[in-house]
Amino acid sequence: xxxxxxxxxxxxxxxxxxxxxxxxxxxxxxxxxxxxxxxxxxxxxxxxxxxxxxxxxxxxxxxxxxxxxxxxxxxxxxxxxxxxxxxxxxxxxxxxxxxxxxxxxxxxxxxxxxxxxxxxxxxxxxxxxxxxxxxxxxxxxxxxxxxxxxxxxxxxxxxxxxxxxxxxxxxxxxxxxxxxxxxxxxxxxxxxxxxxxxxxxxxxxxxxxxxxxxxxxxxxxxxxxxxxxxxxxxxxxxxxxxxxxxxxxxxxxxxxxxxxxxxxxxxxxxxxxxxxxxxxxxxxxxxxxxxxxxxxxxxxxxxxxxxxxxxxxxxxxxxxxxxxxxxxxxxxxxxxxxxxxxxxxxxxxxxxxxxxxxxxxxxxxxxxxxxxxxxxxxxxxxxxxxxxxxxxxxxxxxxxxxxxxxxxxxxxxxxxxxxxxxxxxxxxxxxxxxxxxxxxxxxxxxxxxxxxxxxxxxxxxxxxxxxxxxxxxxxxxxxxxxxxxxxxxxxxxxxxxxxxxxxxxxxxxxxxxxxxxxxxxxxxxxxxxxxxxxxxxxxxxxxxxxxxxxxxxxxxxxxxxxxxxxxxxxxxxxxxxxxxxxxxxxxxxxxxxxxxxxxxxxxxxxxxxxxxxxxxxxxxxxxxxxxxxxxxxxxxxxxxxxxxxxxxxxxxxxxxxxxxxxxxxxxxxxxxxxxxxxxxxxxxxxxxxxxxxxxxxxxxxxxxxxxxxxxxxxxxxxxxxxxxxxxxxxxxxxxxxxxxxxxxxxxxxxxxxxxxxxxxxxxxxxxxxxxxxxxxxxxxxxxxxxxxxxxxxxxxxxxxxxxxxxxxxxxxxxxxxxxxxxxxxxxxxxxxxxxxxxxxxxxxxxxxxxxxxxxxxxxxxxxxxx
Numbered sequence: 001x002x003x004x005x006x007x008x009x010x011x012x013x014x015x016x017x018x019x020x021x022x023x024x025x026x027x028x029x030x031x032x033x034x035x036x037x038x039x040x041x042x043x044x045x046x047x048x049x050x051x052x053x054x055x056x057x058x059x060x061x062x063x064x065x066x067x068x069x070x071x072x073x074x075x076x077x078x079x080x081x082x083x084x085x086x087x088x089x090x091x092x093x094x095x096x097x098x099x100x101x102x103x104x105x106x107x108x109x110x111x112x113x114x115x116x117x118x119x120x121x122x123x124x125x126x127x128x129x130x131x132x133x134x135x136x137x138x139x140x141x142x143x144x145x146x147x148x149x150x151x152x153x154x155x156x157x158x159x160x161x162x163x164x165x166x167x168x169x170x171x172x173x174x175x176x177x178x179x180x181x182x183x184x185x186x187x188x189x190x191x192x193x194x195x196x197x198x199x200x201x202x203x204x205x206x207x208x209x210x211x212x213x214x215x216x217x218x219x220x221x222x223x224x225x226x227x228x229x230x231x232x233x234x235x236x237x238x239x240x241x242x243x244x245x246x247x248x249x250x251x252x253x254x255x256x257x258x259x260x261x262x263x264x265x266x267x268x269x270x271x272x273x274x275x276x277x278x279x280x281x282x283x284x285x286x287x288x289x290x291x292x293x294x295x296x297x298x299x300x301x302x303x304x305x306x307x308x309x310x311x312x313x314x315x316x317x318x319x320x321x322x323x324x325x326x327x328x329x330x331x332x333x334x335x336x337x338x339x340x341x342x343x344x345x346x347x348x349x350x351x352x353x354x355x356x357x358x359x360x361x362x363x364x365x366x367x368x369x370x371x372x373x374x375x376x377x378x379x380x381x382x383x384x385x386x387x388x389x390x391x392x393x394x395x396x397x398x399x400x401x402x403x404x405x406x407x408x409x410x411x412x413x414x415x416x417x418x419x420x421x422x423x424x425x426x427x428x429x430x431x432x433x434x435x436x437x438x439x440x441x442x443x444x445x446x447x448x449x450x451x452x453x454x455x456x457x458x459x460x461x462x463x464x465x466x467x468x469x470x471x472x473x474x475x476x477x478x479x480x481x482x483x484x485x486x487x488x489x490x491x492x493x494x495x496x497x498x499x500x501x502x503x504x505x506x507x508x509x510x511x512x513x514x515x516x517x518x519x520x521x522x523x524x525x526x527x528x529x530x531x532x533x534x535x536x537x538x539x540x541x542x543x544x545x546x547x548x549x550x551x552x553x554x555x556x557x558x559x560x561x562x563x564x565x566x567x568x569x570x571x572x573x574x575x576x577x578x579x580x581x582x583x584x585x586x587x588x589x590x591x592x593x594x595x596x597x598x599x600x601x602x603x604x605x606x607x608x609x610x611x612x613x614x615x616x617x618x619x620x621x622x623x624x625x626x627x628x629x630x631x632x633x634x635x636x637x638x639x640x641x642x643x644x645x646x647x648x649x650x651x652x653x654x655x656x657x658x659x660x661x662x663x664x665x666x667x668x669x670x671x672x673x674x675x676x677x678x679x680x681x682x683x684x685x686x687x688x689x690x691x692x693x694x695x696x697x698x699x700x701x702x703x704x705x706x707x708x709x710x711x712x713x714x715x716x717x718x719x720x721x722x723x724x725x726x727x728x729x730x731x732x733x734x735x736x737x738x739x740x741x742x743x744x745x746x747x748x749x750x751x752x753x754x755x756x757x758x759x760x761x762x763x764x765x766x767x768x769x770x771x772x773x774x775x776x777x778x779x780x781x782x783x784x785x786x787x788x789x790x791x792x793x794x795x796x797x798x799x800x801x802x803x804x805x806x807x808x809x810x811x812x813x814x815x816x817x818x819x820x821x822x823x824x825x826x827x828x829x830x831x832x833x834x835x836x837x838x839x840x841x842x843x844x845x846x847x848x849x850x851x852x853x854x855x856x857x858x859x860x861x862x863x864x865x866x
Contacts, residue, residue, distance in 0.1 A: 097112065
């Protein structure tokens, strides 16, 4: 049925303006004593008119009861309703379960609502927005018809991400609403206003479709690279995750939960990431969480949850895991320890009072409710296997849990009360939290929605345009030192492109799909075989592999992860190759990365967005939200409770030009140059010029600030000075941070001096210190970061210049004249030859370059002395 059902009685009071003013997202001028009339919608129950106001007679007694009176504070309405609920009502409200898989009409739903008294339901299929809203209205009718008229809260896991497969039941749906990059992709944009837009757009789509609650966001920090849920997270940046958590809570919920909100459930507290070898905590083998680094819990794991708490997140989901004492260093203050000898109670999060009450509520100030993850009463009852179902309910509630996920049988909780394991009044705090959410969501007044409007909102081209922008902004350029990208029309005029996707058994189908997509671009000529090609585009889409023997999880590219490494390397050896890696885990890429001409990272995006970046229609701006490990040894050595950037050894992969693929790294098509002398006289000063290229196409608002790190061998060269070559560009500072490293900060003062065009910007002066026999002197500029007029940062690739340091023949000490001092250098090296172990330091004295320091060399210098 649709919103125009003959049963539907809709009272629109005041005007559309009144409806808007009632939204939690608009500041109302109404006084607390004179609340604005909300929209009242009823399909079955009568509407009461009292003092010119309308109310829904939820229990059908023809009187206005406190819980039906929207003028009263929520806490009063909640308290009144709880007194009217039976034990069965209360126990049912504390369960949340998946919608029945077989719905003969609404038979299955009616059993859940009427008999089991369940009012929180999880949607796991993928209908259109119209169908979701239509079904939601039908389901809400069933709830409205119950004795107390308690509405349903319909819940879903994320529905706005580009996905291939659903696993763990965590993301059931995609493609029906605006479609955004995966969570890692959102993090890769580093654009918090864009992420707020995502949340607000998704909120409107969800709420219009009859969904009021999301199982998300997953804000825990990535610290173990083999964790299989990294692609659902926002990466390893503690501060970035905290910022994202805040934007998502405020975007989905508003400043407080209201009639336009989608209530969030941040998960999985206090962080699912620090697993042993990445093993899956859905199974007993992966139950343990370890914190081997002292202080890591508060430093890395908790800040995003604290940000969600501070922003007012409605609920938090506890993790499955059991914290391990033997595998953990000190994390909690001594007064929070489980016992004198044990820091943690070694039970699953749903049962762990120290975690969800002492830490989350008391220490962190959380005032919402705790939602368990799915199945803690059965398959993931770690540490409480031997308890009865009644004892498990009682222990979890006493620990601080309020609602039990994917449980549709409340009888265990009813029996726990009847057996005296828990008092009925002990349920009141949980019921208060749950009903407060329901009332604040406005569902007691209007649980219904308009399917036609829902579909229009979900199909908005404006929303999808913003989502497409996010997909493009997430693409991360990691290396382009050979200039293969972008694939411009000029370059493509002579390019014959070989295209292949590597994704295990899906490789052939996805290769065909990518070729079909590229075929829409007439400038690109795709060939069928490598033999015909003079360039290649490879998109690697690996999947983590958990070994059947439960030993570990494989993230090294290879057969197990769905990548034919030998074929990739052969293609790279044959033609210049753009290597694209879908970085949904920090894959071990050390075998395939070196042979590529260019390297790009994606995070579950559509092919159109990737092609926009590769073709140069969009300048890459993404940054790695995770650190890529150097090799398998780095993976094995990682501390599973700290992010990759914080490891105590050189964990990150370093490419051929010296860039580390660490958190926050990402390049642009803009590039730097370092030009000038290729040789320098010993003891003399010389200059190199630093410049920028492709700026107008890469940095939209101009360059206002620059941060450069200058590196050189201090035994060969001495830094002298750095001077601006452009009017209005000032050298703000030039600090020697360590021998051979100078950090230079530049600023373009005022909009008229912004860098908008290519050219040299800086003269860097050096003095040559060493002699010709030493290796060539290399000067490099790395960590080049540009900031535009909007505060956006763009990082460029490293550039370098090699120099040969020359000397005047026989002037061995470089003082400009040949003297007895030079003869002394030969004399001290007399008798040395090229086979000597220390030949490098004496080679200078072999002036005739015959491999020996002998009388001939002495005579040559002596005859030249002035």
